[in-house]
Amino acid sequence: MEREIHIEPVTRVEGHGKITLHLDAKGNVSDARFHVTELRGFEEFCVGRTVWEMPVLTARICGICPVSHILASAKAGDAILAVRVPETGLLLRRLMNLGQLVQSHALSFFYLSAPDLLLGWSSDPAKRNVLGLAEKRGDLVRRGIRLRAFGQETIERLGGKRIHPAWAVPGGVNRPLDRADRDWIASRIPEALDTVRATLDLFKKTFATAEECALLGDFPSLYMGLVASDGRWEHVEGVLRVVDANGKVLVDGLDPARYRDVVAEASETWSYLKFPFYRALGYPQGMYRVGPLGRLNVCDRFGTPESDAELEEYRGRGSGRTGRVFDYHYARLIEILASLEQMQNVLQDERLLSPRVRAEAGINALEGVGVHEAPRGTLIHHYKVDENGVITWANLIVSTGHNNLAMNRSILEIARRTIKNGVFDEGILNQVEGGIRAFDPCLSCSVHAIGRLPLEVQVVGPEGEVRQRLVRD
């Protein structure tokens, strides 16, 4: 007879979900499922609105990644207008997305994950948060706060506000950057670089062994992400690349508008989150990962000196392209470093201050795709419109969806390793949650849920009776 353990909701992720661990008669884990339990159906809300409204409308999907939705939506709009965005508009979009990567990765690492990593998986749950971390590592938290604030301020100076800026539009952006704001952003980068360098050093010293790094699962999968035409790390423009677990390139140079050539979507009755998979391998064998780990595993190099050195060291520690879920944290820190270096390059480009930031046109195509690298991974906006630019169909594939199969695999590996003969405690369950948290999933985006519920863990016996129940508020 089987029994089940439920973890609901998963904490310290955006939105909420539930984990069910199925135990066999001996109390060992036979299956694990990450359920996303709410549906808000944003694609349907988009139908009937105009393409010009879409960046502002879809930005409201999420309070963490509004910038990513705005930029992906604007890119889909570029395709429908069939315009070439002015160079300055592209640079400004690039700068904003780099600021977004910094702030979102800082949030994920310093506020959400560092408490587990530095205080311990089984430390007092009441203290295992950013406030508890501040008591022990005040300097680290202080630096993390300032780093995230820098990313947020960058977004605000570009877009007028830090959350839901109505700034990127089909054809470009709606206002140029002034010199004072450019200089302010540039002046803060040295401190931000110092912060991420120190944090990378701390991370590498703290998690030096293979056992520690395999804690959250280590399994092969494919990886997908944008790369530049020469194979460099890319996040705004570029082409799609898919590699296998050994780094062998399976798909390269794919026009992002043809994403359906490689990505198909499955669904399961037990979750509202779709299960994208690599079409050529089928479901579920076509599991792939996106996000920081995916991007590091698909790119050849960053093209900036410090992050390239870090990438080389990272690949040396992982014996090539790592499949360890834990390395999402490591990759996230490297991407902060790369983002800051690339921000420096963009800020030195004099074209950045040009007032020519937007191309204007009417409807010149009835379909458009915008693919963009959000902090959590590849974000796809695909629209069809009528002759007036009114949306008749929309499909959104968000980063968390791409990672759905891999998140389920991660929690299965953790649960099988830690739960034996039905014995578990809060610390072990927090590790299971940590497997999800490493992906930094945004459930608000993926199915658009908000809110928080108490955490409930149940062990259900063969007759359906609750044998054990843990609740945390």
Add this chain to the structure above:
Amino acid sequence: MDLVIGIGNPLRRDDGIGPRVAGALEGSAFASVCAVQELVPELALRLREARRVLFIDAEVNGPNVRLGLVEDSPSGLGHGFAPRDLVGLSREAFGEVPEAWTLCVPGVDFGYGEGLSDRAASFLPRAIDAAARWLLERT
């Protein structure tokens, strides 16, 4: 300089009363005023620059407008921050904590939509008056 933070989402009816009250104080010579949908750790950077801080927030089915000192113990946070969590974080990370107060304003309707319920709207003048007095009486 004092800091006034209105907390809430104006698209969730009475949840927007904190930003509404804070907005009435904008332009004050005595305070820096901001509105946020929720508290976030970065606000600790603003707290450390403030002499005093007033958090203005809606209270579900509260009996009346209430002004009080922020409790000096964290709530055991998870997904969200309470004022006492932000104050605690500011203390631990930056070592400096302003005198912190909350102004709670009753709300009954937190559904989707703009504008306040009749009950919340009835408390709005009293809440603005209490916030203005807080600013003036303690400067």
